[in-house]
Amino acid sequence: MKAKNPRDLLCEAALRIAGRDGLLSMTLDNVAKEAQVSKGGLMYHFPTKDDLIRAMLEYFGDDAEQMLIRKMAEDPGARFRFARSFLSSVFGDGEEDRDAPDHLKREALESMMLAMIAAVANNPNVIEPLRGKVAKIRDRVLSDRRDGMEQLLIWLAVDGLMLWQFLGLIRRQDPLFADIGTALKKKTEPKKKTKPKRPSKGGVA
Amino acid sequence: MKAKNPRDLLCEAALRIAGRDGLLSMTLDNVAKEAQVSKGGLMYHFPTKDDLIRAMLEYFGDDAEQMLIRKMAEDPGARFRFARSFLSSVFGDGEEDRDAPDHLKREALESMMLAMIAAVANNPNVIEPLRGKVAKIRDRVLSDRRDGMEQLLIWLAVDGLMLWQFLGLIRRQDPLFADIGTALKKKTEPKKKTKPKRPSKGGVA
DNA sequence: GAGAAAAAACCGACCAGTTGGTATAGTAAA
DNA sequence: TTTACTATACCAACTGGTCGGTTTTTTCTC
Numbered sequence: 347m348k349a350k351n352p353r354d355l356l357c358e359a360a361l362r363i364a365g366r367d368g369l370l371s372m373t374l375d376n377v378a379k380e381a382q383v384s385k386g387g388l389m390y391h392f393p394t395k396d397d398l399i400r401a402m403l404e405y406f407g408d409d410a411e412q413m414l415i416r417k418m419a420e421d422p423g424a425r426f427r428f429a430r431s432f433l434s435s436v437f438g439d440g441e442e443d444r445d446a447p448d449h450l451k452r453e454a455l456e457s458m459m460l461a462m463i464a465a466v467a468n469n470p471n472v473i474e475p476l477r478g479k480v481a482k483i484r485d486r487v488l489s490d491r492r493d494g495m496e497q498l499l500i501w502l503a504v505d506g507l508m509l510w511q512f513l514g515l516i517r518r519q520d521p522l523f524a525d526i527g528t529a530l531k532k533k534t535e536p537k538k539k540t541k542p543k544r545p546s547k548g549g550v551a
Numbered sequence: 552m553k554a555k556n557p558r559d560l561l562c563e564a565a566l567r568i569a570g571r572d573g574l575l576s577m578t579l580d581n582v583a584k585e586a587q588v589s590k591g592g593l594m595y596h597f598p599t600k601d602d603l604i605r606a607m608l609e610y611f612g613d614d615a616e617q618m619l620i621r622k623m624a625e626d627p628g629a630r631f632r633f634a635r636s637f638l639s640s641v642f643g644d645g646e647e648d649r650d651a652p653d654h655l656k657r658e659a660l661e662s663m664m665l666a667m668i669a670a671v672a673n674n675p676n677v678i679e680p681l682r683g684k685v686a687k688i689r690d691r692v693l694s695d696r697r698d699g700m701e702q703l704l705i706w707l708a709v710d711g712l713m714l715w716q717f718l719g720l721i722r723r724q725d726p727l728f729a730d731i732g733t734a735l736k737k738k739t740e741p742k743k744k745t746k747p748k749r750p751s752k753g754g755v756a
Numbered sequence: 757g758a759g760a761a762a763a764a765a766c767c768g769a770c771c772a773g774t775t776g777g778t779a780t781a782g783t784a785a786a
Numbered sequence: 787t788t789t790a791c792t793a794t795a796c797c798a799a800c801t802g803g804t805c806g807g808t809t810t811t812t813t814c815t816c
Contacts (some may be wrong), residue, residue, distance in 0.1 A: 557790090588792090589791075589792045591793070591794085592790080592793095595790070595791065596791095
């Protein structure tokens with residue numbers, strides 16, 4: 347359903363190793379082994395390690411981007427749309443896809459972050475193309491005079507959370523993880539004093 | 552002025568390499584060379600690479616911790632003291648040490664972050680001791696019922712910024728870097744308007 | 757459709773250089 | 787004598803990468 351062609355499989359294997367065994371274990375031999383492919387097979391698809399990493403960046407980057415684009419398209423709100431969509435793609439929607447498996451995978455951003463760290467660790471130059479891309483999104487977010495900076499701060503906080511996760515300072519299943527998501531989401535809600543926590547109260551539905 | 556004993560010199564050399572040449576270049580040979588020490592000398596102080604990394608974590612961790620403690624002691628305020636001190640140690644105090652060199656080094660947190668990333672990259676287990684330490688600080692911050700979560704979010708945003716810096720998505724000298732600092736600091740100020748432009752809009756919260 | 761040819765996909769032994777780490781002989785000072 | 791190194795040689799394991807060969811799939815021909 348998600349990935350079948352060997353390139354994607356290789357990218358996923360590489361990321362799995364990086365996350366599980368540490369970035370230094372993300373060697374060509376290990377990646378090939380993890381993907382159950384011979385080293386020659388790997389090298390056929392990616393002549394150099396940089397090529398592998400570039401492919402990872404693209405693969406997981408597109409994943410995260412697609413996710414964000416979809417969320418933004420779904421969002422009917424006007425203000426804080428970026429931040430809300432961003433948060434929704436990381437923490438889920440709280441109700442709807444609480445049990446939905448992961449064709450909408452919440453780890454998309456997490457994966458891309460790890461891919462980027464792995465990339466920089468191997469070769470700082472390889473993310474160059476991504477830099478411009480991120481800068482563009484960032485500028486568009488900031489172009490919103492009202493909430494631009496506030497949304498950027500939310501973005502940064504999430505990225506900080508991703509860093510914590512990478513460092514093992516927090517795990518997705520920790521209650522705090524969800525609490526942080528809730529707190530951030532609250533910032534994207536229309537300015538109200540009342541907390542619309544539980545709508546299941548009145549007869550209105 | 553700051554460090555004289557060879558262990559500290561070695562730690563600094565290792566970090567310098569990690570930052571300048573990438574994590575993969577942080578090899579024992581390179582570190583020894585950078586510190587102008589023979590490899591034997593390095594191995595005398597740190598029998599294994601993990602020992603080196605543990606020392607780095609301790610060295611830069613203590614650095615950042617000291618910095619934070621001092622800032623907090625200096626801060627007369629009551630609310631948001633942690634976040635304010637934290638921000639001040641990263642972005643400076645805006646006026647005072649704008650030209651002060653760096654015996655108060657603003658890169659302290661940055662350095663520790665890099666050390667932690669390097670540590671995890673080499674061996675995910677090596678940060679274990681730090682985990683507890685961070686958790687303790689985090690819990691103390693969160694124990695503040697009023698502003699705990701808000702301060703944690705500020706912390707996370709700064710860490711996100713550090714990650715961006717590591718990834719080359721932003722540089723310290725970029726105007727945006729300072730802007731983010733300013734925006735975050737504003738959140739730690741005593742209750743005023745979030746937006747100084749619109750004077751009134753009803754209740755505040 | 758059968759079968760040959762060609763191209764694409766893949767294997768795994770091999771290579772030169774590097775890695776973390778060891779060993780050892782010597783030196784300078786406290 | 788102990789501590790704190792320098793300098794160098796060395797090691798097995800591993801690194802990214804090459805290469806000749808094999809299998810599988812597609813394409814072409816009849």
